[in-house]
Amino acid sequence: MSIDPQKRIYVLNRSEHPVMVFDLEGNFIKSWGEGYFTRAHGSCINSDEFIYCTDDLNHTVTKFDLEGNALMVLGTKDQPSKTGYKSGPDLFESIASITHGGSPFNRPTGVDISSEGDIFVSDGYGNARIHKFNGDGTLLFSWGEPGPASSQFRLPHSLRVDRLDRIWLVDRENSRIQIFNKDGEFLTQWTNLFRPTDLWIDDEDIVYVSELCRRVSIFTINGELLARWGNEGHDVSDPLFVAPHGIAVDSKGDLYVGEVSLTSANIDRGSRTIQKFSRIQ
Incomplete structure (x- = not known):
């Protein structure tokens, strides 16, 4: 999910409407992207009001204007890089094959833009790297290898760039977030998480993290846990969260959590797909 300056939320969708646009009350405005995507996964909107979207099945990152016109494509469609990756029904076996x-x-999986206009991409289900491009799409360098050590990844699932141009990498199957400077040098990591999927850093430098263990965690920029909630107090037949997969925060501090309802293994989790939580203080 991404939010533009006009307070519209852009939701990536795995079905026939890849990019769906809503107002912040959930009213549908429009959709676009048909013909561009095999499976849209992650997005960001930069200060110049362009939206960048990853596609984890056709192996590309595309830059669009906010009307859905494609302006630049990174990667070669349907041509994955060689990493040893073997796709299969078992996620963990597939990751281990890298x-x-x-x-x-x-x-x-994920993409974000630095204050200097550089493009950072987390890659991905079939790789173990972060790639840095300049604004014209020229690859500058990459870093990362499969594994559990610092600067190693097991499913780099999303990333964000903060106001200091630090790169926050959601290292999902290592259950942590790793933080790097813009040159790819490891700074620190947060491990008080379980299978994180996405993060958002708001204008007050509060960090919001969605986790597959059916919860959302909120931290200060220095890693102090402020709040955490999930399915406590909810009946197992009607949980608050099923599989949080994406997260966003608007200018008022209201929180949006997106979930995957139908998985690639054709498991219908029956989730609410998107929920909005209003900030109360």
Whole structure:
């Protein structure tokens, strides 16, 4: 999910309408992207009001204007890089098949833009890397290898760039967030998480994290836990969260949590898909 300056929320969708646009009350405005995507996954909107979207099945990252016109494509459609990755029904076996980090892309997941206009991409389900491009789409460098050590990844699932141009990488299957400077140097990591999927840093430097363990966690920029909630007090037949997959915060501090309702394994989780939580203080 991404939010533009006109307070419209852009939701990536795995069905026939890849990008759906709503107002902040959930009223549908429009959709676009048909013909561009195999499976839209992650997005960001930069200060120049362009939206960048990853596609983890056709192995591309595309820059659009906010009307849905494609302006630039990174990667070669349907041509994954060589990493040893073998796709299969078992996610963990597929991740374990990755033998080395590769060039862009093999199932890229997340994208964000630095204050200098550089493009950072997390890559991905079939790779173990972060790639840095300049604004024209020229690859500058990449870093990362499969594994549990610092600067190693097991499913880099999303990333964000903060106001200091630090790169926050959601290292999902290592259950942590790793933080790097803009040159790819490791700074620190947060491990008080379980299978995080996405993060958002708001204008007050509050960090919001969605986790597959059916919860949302909120931290200060320095890693102090402020709040955490999930399915406590909810009946198992009607949980608050099923599989949080994306997160966003608007200018009022209201929180949006997106979930995957139908998985690639054709498991229908029956989730509410998107929920909005209003800030109360």
